Amino acid sequence: MKSLSFQIPDQIDLSEYDFKMAMAVKLYETGKISVGQAAEIVNLSKSSFIEVMKNYGSSLLVGYTSDDFANDLKNA
Structure with a gap:
């Protein structure tokens, strides 16, 4: 697994966990x-x-559309 290092301004109240979650969620969504x-x-x-x-x-x-749902129902 790659390791990345980021610097953010001190006035931004963001924990390492919150940063990782935000990145993980966005990478999943895309x-x-x-x-x-x-x-x-x-x-x-x-x-x-x-x-x-x-x-x-x-x-x-x-990203799960109504068409995806209809196809899933048809294939079930």
Whole structure:
């Protein structure tokens, strides 16, 4: 796994955990990584990551369209 280092201004109240969660959520939302990889970034289980995503304005169903749902129902 790659390691990156960031510097942010002192007046920004952001913990390392919050930064990692925000990045993991965004990378997941954009399809760059899987939910498992996102969970690994913040050292959480998949189920814990999915639960915590809502605190960062996201959910597992980001990008899941009504057409996706209809196809899933048809294939079920």
